[in-house]
Amino acid sequence: MNVKILSNISIKQKWALILLLIITPLGFYTKIYSGTGASWVNESLGGVFYEIFWCLLVFLFFVNAKTWLIATSVFIVTCFLEVLQLWHPEFLEIIRSYFIGRTLLGNSFNLNDFIYYFIGSGIGYLILTRLQKLRNQNIIRENIMKEFNG
Numbered sequence: 001m002n003v004k005i006l007s008n009i010s011i012k013q014k015w016a017l018i019l020l021l022i023i024t025p026l027g028f029y030t031k032i033y034s035g036t037g038a039s040w041v042n043e044s045l046g047g048v049f050y051e052i053f054w055c056l057l058v059f060l061f062f063v064n065a066k067t068w069l070i071a072t073s074v075f076i077v078t079c080f081l082e083v084l085q086l087w088h089p090e091f092l093e094i095i096r097s098y099f100i101g102r103t104l105l106g107n108s109f110n111l112n113d114f115i116y117y118f119i120g121s122g123i124g125y126l127i128l129t130r131l132q133k134l135r136n137q138n139i140i141r142e143n144i145m146k147e148f149n150g
Contacts, residue, residue, distance in 0.1 A: 012131045016060045019127065023053050031103060047113050051078060051120025052127065059128050067132060071125035078117045085109040 009017075027049035033041045054074040062070065084092070085106045095101035106113075 010063060012134060013060055013063055015131055015134065016056045020053065020056045020060070023049055023056065027053055028103070031099075043110065044112065044116050047078075047116030048120035048123065051075065051117050052124045054078065055121065055124025055128055059131065067125055067128035070128060071121045074124065075117055075121040078121075079114060081105060082109060082113050082117070 027046055030041050030046035030049060035041075051074055054077075055071055058070045058074060059065070059067070086109045092105065096105055096107045
């Protein structure tokens with residue numbers, strides 16, 4: 001990756017990208033996990049990572065958006081996608097026939113998933129809020145250094 005490109009993004013975008021690089025494989029791993037509690041991990045826990053992923057991705061592109069708005073929007077869209085699983089037109093079934101399609105759209109409706117979406121959006125909100133504070137701390141630190149240096 002070009003270092004110049006990375007220098008053009010803010011510290012909060014860099015942290016969001018780092019967190020995405022951690023969350024994404026964890027989320028995919030929940031789909032193939034086969035150990036203790038595999039059914040719960042495969043079918044439910046992945047929803048938490050799914051929400052966090054989308055919160056971070058939206059934040060990466062809309063860094064000045066309100067964190068509560070990002071988390072709420074992600075939750076609403078994800079709930080819509082969950083309800084969409086009750087609908088089985090041919091074009092959606094084709095998309096769902098691929099791993100990435102099943103992962104992004106799901107393939108079966110489960111009312112309990114809403115709980116995990118809510119938890120994931122809540123964690124996403126907390127992460128985004130922390131990222132915003134990190135940026136603010138950097139601005140305060142820079143202003144103090146400017147005053148100190150003169």
